[in-house]
Amino acid sequence: MNTKYSDLINQTFYFPQEEFTLNKDNLHFHGIDLMKLVEQYGTPLKFTYLPKISQNINRAKMWFRNAMEKHGYEAKYFYCYCTKSSHFEFILNEALKNNIHIETSSAFDINIVENLMEQGKINKNSFIVCNGFKRDQYVTNIARLINNGHKNTIPVIDNFEELDLLQDQIDGKFKIGIRIAAEEEPKFEFYTSRLGIGYKDILPFYRKQIAENKKVELKMLHFFINAGINDTAYYWNELVKCLKVYIALKKECPSLDSLNIGGGFPIKNSLAFEYDYQYMVDEILNQIKIACDDAEVDVPHIFTEFGSFTVGEAGGALYQVLYQKKQNDRENWNMIDSSFITTLPDTWAINKRFVMLAVNRWNDIYE
Template identity: 55%
Template sequence: MDKYTDLIHQTFDFPTEEFTVENNELYFNGIPLMDLIKQYGTPLKLTYLPKISSQIQKAKRLFNDAIQKLDYQGTYTYCYCTKASHFSFVMEEALKNGIHIETSSGYDMQIVRALHKKGKIDKNTYIICNGFKRERYRQWISELINDGFVNCMPILDHLGEIDYYKEHVNTKTKVGIRLASDEEPKFEFYTSRLGVRYNDVIDLYEQQIKPDDRFELKMLHYFINTGIKDTSYYWSELSRFVHKYCEVKKVCPELDTIDIGGGFPIKTSIQADYNYQYMTEEILRTIKRICKEEGVPEPNIFTEFGIFTVGESAANIYSILDEKLQNDKELWYMIDGSFITNLPDAWALNQRWPLLAINHWNKEYRKIQLGGMTCDSQDYYNSEMHSFQVFLPKAPKDEPLYIGFFHTGAYQEQLSGYGGIKHCLIPSPQHILVDRDEDGKLISWQFAPEQTYESMLNILGYEI
């Protein structure tokens, strides 16, 4: 009999640092998942808070080691992209690590206010304000600056944005300019809709920033949708951006920082296949080489890591409700949730995550399709990152099978509209948090119960 445990051990270098098996049951970062299932039931979203801190410390270590190794003259600053996950427990865990914040929405400014009120940040924390800004966003940025948030930095996204700050900001202000990067060659359009054209940057500085003593251009910013990848496209865009930095630096002495937006990837399969150290060192080498060629001091570096910060901290756990053989060879396992509503990137972007059975590792495995609870034909999952198939154990009739999708901590709640109305009124699953106490013992608690029918009906306008 071909057992599920044999399949996994033969396919991957298993166990890994985060995935282990004891008594045919899966552990995730040392968490006995079956114990959580027995306590809380399914469907279940869990967030393991220490993973957020360990990811931040990993990135800081990579950049600081590379700076020392290459004798790089600039500093490194880690920012968390709030848009990856706005939850308070994510923000507060991340901020324990001496990081800063990158925002993309006016409502983020109110999160900044709430964090400051709780003492989680101070007025020296960098608030890198990105995005195309409507008046409300610009207003709240201006109010933060006027209230003494000295490192609240609007990143100008178009030529007219600074006009608002000239009218409403009454103190010395640091600003940045976002450059409109070219998209990947396979993209549907050539240049990003966000940011200022390369050819307009110097004119924007000389005509609108330099003449006003209140404003100081400190940062050039760019964003790469693909994230940091070892591709000719990435290196080409980085080099182009650094050359433009050098050009602007020669006319703007106070400019001293670049923000290389678009972060490190996370593991979408059980096995890691990304060389973080090589990529970090190569980024610094590229910047250092171009600055030397141009006779310009090496800039300070900001990164904005969202998926990398929070993605690997979370998992979605489901029960297999039943199996259905729909023809001679298509066997379906039906889950007690929905991919469209719980993991929308699986549907929208064909995103893959590490998928593992949580129990029955000693049972025979079989090829299956996973079906969600909505009526939509697209609510399915039938391939993994390493394979165009999905294999899971054959469960006994009287014992449930549980499965987990891992590294699901970024964007899924935001995209699915957490707590709102879902396709076919599928509720948001309960969400639990897992941490360790001072002695390293695991502790867990419920952040939110499964969404109720009352909350949905209230949103829809029904009287209940």
């Protein structure tokens, strides 16, 4: 009978995998010997493997490039980094090596953007997509960014009052987006997303407050599905509803040229994780292209704001098992030298699942 830990893993999953390999009985992560890290720094230890951030950004760019070529989709793709996925400077510095744009969620993110501009890490061509609910400080900060000359700032209107608040403080003409409030999945306890404006209200809102308004140029429609980008009837149904709104708006508003499909790419949360990213991107662009061709409108540029996908596969935490506590005849609990909540990679990790593996002693008997 095979009883070693390595046997258990081998019998249950395809192993080794791209990021996890074995050297004798020690685990390597992207070729890094984790036991050596432990010997050098001790435990508990939180670490980030920065190249994975750039790798995932470039994977996403490649999937969109491939899909655009495949479908003859004549528009551009813009990868935005959502500051909320991690505010750490070393993470942002890595992400910003890849010619990307920024999405913000609150007033304080604008200070980060200004700081990055001062350092020359983003420039006047970088899009700053300002999402979230906006009042006082956030409106003031967005207005300052635009008034200081950053014309590629796109506040995404979340509610009916926001446009007036922005106009009061912004000098001259500025770009805007509108966020669609998606209907939540039927199994969810709420009906409609807390953010954005309902599908049916968007066209009337445009006609009333934007169409004749010389101060604003509607550029983007924003659509984010909380449950993520999944191959489900629910996702495709919401996308089609969103495309109907896009097309109806586009027919009245020539400046509208971008669709922001938000975040929502899953991350590898198990050794058995399977998700065909290229297929999903292909199908999203295919649906958009079909809808736009049928309606005889140009396909939109695509913006994304992948949060956990950008940072989630880059991080890890190492613990030491201090003791095996026997609670009854059958169950031994491994007691670690930390708690999982103190070493969560970041707040996006709440409620997510992660790969958990032994670092050493893969040739010991499995319990």
